[in-house]
Amino acid sequence: MRLVIADCEVNYSGRLDAHLAPAKRLIMVKADGSVLIHSDGGSYKPLNWMSAPCHLSIEANSIVTTSAAADETDADAPDGADNAIDAGETAQIWTVTTKKNEALVITLFRVYSDETFELGIDPGLEKDGVEAHLQELLAEQVEAVLGVGWSLIRREWPTPIGPVDLLVRDPAGQPVAIEVKRRGEIDGVEQLTRYLELLGRQVDLQGITGIFAAQEIKPQARTLAEDREIRCLLLDYDAMRGLDDPTNRLF
Amino acid sequence: MRLVIADCEVNYSGRLDAHLAPAKRLIMVKADGSVLIHSDGGSYKPLNWMSAPCHLSIEANSIVTTSAAADETDADAPDGADNAIDAGETAQIWTVTTKKNEALVITLFRVYSDETFELGIDPGLEKDGVEAHLQELLAEQVEAVLGVGWSLIRREWPTPIGPVDLLVRDPAGQPVAIEVKRRGEIDGVEQLTRYLELLGRQVDLQGITGIFAAQEIKPQARTLAEDREIRCLLLDYDAMRGLDDPTNRLF
DNA sequence: GTTTCAATGTCGATT
DNA sequence: AATCGACGTTGAAAC
Numbered sequence: 001m002r003l004v005i006a007d008c009e010v011n012y013s014g015r016l017d018a019h020l021a022p023a024k025r026l027i028m029v030k031a032d033g034s035v036l037i038h039s040d041g042g043s044y045k046p047l048n049w050m051s052a053p054c055h056l057s058i059e060a061n062s063i064v065t066t067s068a069a070a071d072e073t074d075a076d077a078p079d080g081a082d083n084a085i086d087a088g089e090t091a092q093i094w095t096v097t098t099k100k101n102e103a104l105v106i107t108l109f110r111v112y113s114d115e116t117f118e119l120g121i122d123p124g125l126e127k128d129g130v131e132a133h134l135q136e137l138l139a140e141q142v143e144a145v146l147g148v149g150w151s152l153i154r155r156e157w158p159t160p161i162g163p164v165d166l167l168v169r170d171p172a173g174q175p176v177a178i179e180v181k182r183r184g185e186i187d188g189v190e191q192l193t194r195y196l197e198l199l200g201r202q203v204d205l206q207g208i209t210g211i212f213a214a215q216e217i218k219p220q221a222r223t224l225a226e227d228r229e230i231r232c233l234l235l236d237y238d239a240m241r242g243l244d245d246p247t248n249r250l251f
Numbered sequence: 252m253r254l255v256i257a258d259c260e261v262n263y264s265g266r267l268d269a270h271l272a273p274a275k276r277l278i279m280v281k282a283d284g285s286v287l288i289h290s291d292g293g294s295y296k297p298l299n300w301m302s303a304p305c306h307l308s309i310e311a312n313s314i315v316t317t318s319a320a321a322d323e324t325d326a327d328a329p330d331g332a333d334n335a336i337d338a339g340e341t342a343q344i345w346t347v348t349t350k351k352n353e354a355l356v357i358t359l360f361r362v363y364s365d366e367t368f369e370l371g372i373d374p375g376l377e378k379d380g381v382e383a384h385l386q387e388l389l390a391e392q393v394e395a396v397l398g399v400g401w402s403l404i405r406r407e408w409p410t411p412i413g414p415v416d417l418l419v420r421d422p423a424g425q426p427v428a429i430e431v432k433r434r435g436e437i438d439g440v441e442q443l444t445r446y447l448e449l450l451g452r453q454v455d456l457q458g459i460t461g462i463f464a465a466q467e468i469k470p471q472a473r474t475l476a477e478d479r480e481i482r483c484l485l486l487d488y489d490a491m492r493g494l495d496d497p498t499n500r501l502f
Numbered sequence: 503g504t505t506t507c508a509a510t511g512t513c514g515a516t517t
Numbered sequence: 518a519a520t521c522g523a524c525g526t527t528g529a530a531a532c
């Protein structure tokens with residue numbers, strides 16, 4: 001990983017065109033060739049970037065000054081770490097390109113720091129508590145969460161527009177489609193509505209109803225769901241995990 | 252901006268739980284307090300992070316070794332740049348917390364580099380979009396794209412839930428609502444469906460139909476659109492731009 | 503490989 | 518503050 005702190009100007013052309021006016025920024029070049037340009041604020045998203053696979057080429061150029069075009073006095077300067085910390089008469093131009101006609105052009109006017117580190121392969125991130133877990137847990141605990149007499153038909157029931165998270169049967173034997181979300185918003189209700197519309201046409205699923213299940217349900221989503229006679233169900237992840245694994249239960 | 256290269260282990264607890272096993276990584280602390288942990292691969296997204304507003308506290312701790320609990324010989328070590336490049340008997344523990352019960356805990360076993368730079372406020376990114384352009388071009392070229400006899404009524408036709416991109420008239424004089432997207436996905440079909448539902452209630456627009464126009468239409472979106480009798484229309488951005496501006500046309 | 507959906511999404515505009 | 522839609526989305530899983 002190469003970390004460069006420099007005064008730089010950036011132009012991107014690809015899926016859109018974008019420009020960064022000259023300022024002091026961090027330029028990060030990762031081992032896979034990807035390039036990230038970060039300012040000292042904002043969130044984790046860089047101001048500008050290029051994803052791998054891409055190719056970086058660097059050249060030193062003379063700068064056209066305001067008074068007159070500069071002669072190419074420094075045209076053969078090396079493009080190593082420290083060459084640009086000078087009177088500012090030369091600049092490095094970094095051009096990052098992909099095979100898909102995307103180009104990121106970085107002009108470095110002054111380099112304050114340029115260091116490279118070997119980081120190696122990362123073991124990667126392990127996550128816990130995502131939607132897949134919720135669906136899995138609810139499938140295992142249909143009766144505990146929904147009540148006695150409820151039963152699972154199957155997870156990921158296929159429809160032409162994608163699988164329904166859960167298909168269950170209520171105590172009266174009627175089919176019920178369940179959409180599971182971590183955070184329940186309007187999109188999820190729309191999604192479930194589409195499934196119900198399609199599934200309701202099948203002879204064996206006529207009269208199917210829906211349950212919108214999530215750890216958190218936004219007011220507008222709840223309103224929309226209830227307007228469509230879809231039941232809302234708040235899921236307690238910790239409690240469900242506790243039921244799943246007795247060792248996690250409070251003593 | 253503070254840049255630290257270190258062997259570290261990370262735990263995040265908040266909207267989910269996540270863990271990073273020990274490895275050499277970049278830890279970036281921005282001026283607003285946000286923290287990013289990057290590996291040497293992947294795209295611009297960090298492995299783990301904490302967004303501002305948040306608070307970082309750092310403490311030096313003794314490490315429990317495998318053989319026996321280490322005595323706190325280095326407990327009062329300074330937490331400057333070079334203190335951890337030692338036998339590895341001490342670690343820094345960085346705890347980043349927000350007011351919303353999110354916590355990012357970074358344990359630094361060995362620090363290879365620790366530098367801070369003043370970057371100042373960034374002038375920010377200027378974008379030049381594609382999406383709005385599509386709608387504009389289609390409005391100008393209704394007859395060229397849809398066929399002889401079609402005509403534009405107006406762009407951005409207002410409805411209670413937002414404006415429809417285009418309202419046009421087919422050769423038979425019937426009104427047609429067009430939703431324009433760069434990438435046509437299910438959401439866009441839902442959006443158009445809502446417009447059609449509302450507009451169809453107006454006396455002068457009874458029997459209105461819809462066209463879903465995009466540079467690219469995903470199969471599921473197409474399936475849903477056709478199920479609702481909404482016509483799908485693929486847009487050729489380059490060709491439309493060519494029609495728009497003769498200087499771009501092939502000679 | 504492509505297509506699909508979730509995301510600690512982020513980001514901006516608007517209510 | 519909350520909602521909505523777009524994103525150069527990114528990332529991962531299913532097909």
